[in-house]
Amino acid sequence: MENQISDIRREYRKHKLTPDTLSNNPFEQFQHWLDDALNSSEEEPTAMIVATVSADGHPSTRTVLLKGVENGKIIFFTNYESRKGQQLTANPYLSLSFVWHKLERQIHIEGKAEKCLPEYSDAYFASRPYKSKIGARISPQSRTISSRMEIMRAFIYEAAKLTGQTIRRPDNWGGFAVTPTRFEFWQGRENRLHDRFEYTLQSDKSWQRVRLAP
Numbered sequence: 001m002e003n004q005i006s007d008i009r010r011e012y013r014k015h016k017l018t019p020d021t022l023s024n025n026p027f028e029q030f031q032h033w034l035d036d037a038l039n040s041s042e043e044e045p046t047a048m049i050v051a052t053v054s055a056d057g058h059p060s061t062r063t064v065l066l067k068g069v070e071n072g073k074i075i076f077f078t079n080y081e082s083r084k085g086q087q088l089t090a091n092p093y094l095s096l097s098f099v100w101h102k103l104e105r106q107i108h109i110e111g112k113a114e115k116c117l118p119e120y121s122d123a124y125f126a127s128r129p130y131k132s133k134i135g136a137r138i139s140p141q142s143r144t145i146s147s148r149m150e151i152m153r154a155f156i157y158e159a160a161k162l163t164g165q166t167i168r169r170p171d172n173w174g175g176f177a178v179t180p181t182r183f184e185f186w187q188g189r190e191n192r193l194h195d196r197f198e199y200t201l202q203s204d205k206s207w208q209r210v211r212l213a214p
């Protein structure tokens with residue numbers, strides 16, 4: 001079995017990344033690749049891995065959905081009391097990774113997260129489907145629960161309690177806005193000689209771009 005796994009490999013040869021086709025602005029490049037992913041057959045083109053670090057220096061990761069790129073910030077929504085929420089409150093530095101296998105591409109972003117303004121989170125919450133709103137209100141995300149029944153009961157009880165009412169965003173749920181300081185664009189190439197370009201934010205707010213070894 002081990003041998004079979006170690007034999008899995010394929011060549012990446014669909015696209016290339018060159019300095020003359022890359023945008024000077026990493027947000028433009030990000031939008032360009034995101035559009036490609038949205039127009040591809042990727043199952044979850046907006047899914048990204050969020051890496052956080054606990055107060056005592058231990059990293060952890062999980063997937064969330066990108067919900068916007070606005071005014072130089074990258075937005076996702078979650079429970080502020082979840083494991084990630086607590087870690088970001090203690091240490092706001094994080095890393096985001098998009099992997100688009102169909103395009104043989106990945107993007108890594110590093111930066112600092114802050115909670116979105118309550119009105120911003122309210123507006124997004126209001127756009128969510130009714131049952132997702134109820135779910136966000138009743139799920140103590142990342143805490144231990146006794147059974148699935150426990151959460152189903154809470155869901156049904158909350159839905160019945162709020163019948164006919166506007167479902168309001170709970171205070172412990174909302175957006176994080178990430179201000180990036182580093183972007184890396186990775187394009188798989190043949191013979192594992194991939195193209196990698198790194199953008200780092202300079203003190204004068206410009207972006208410096210360099211090519212990295214694969």
Ligand SMILES: Cc1cc2nc3c(=O)[nH]c(=O)nc-3n(C[C@H](O)[C@H](O)[C@H](O)COP(=O)(O)O)c2cc1C
Nearest residue numbers: 044047062063064065077078079082083084085142
């Ligand atoms: C495709 C996908 C999308 C997800 N989107 C979100 C999301 O937008 N927000 C969220 O809180 N959790 C999302 N999750 C669940 C998280 O990966 C994770 O299980 C949850 O947020 C709890 O993480 P934590 O205990 O590390 O805080 C998603 C999972 C998958 C697989």
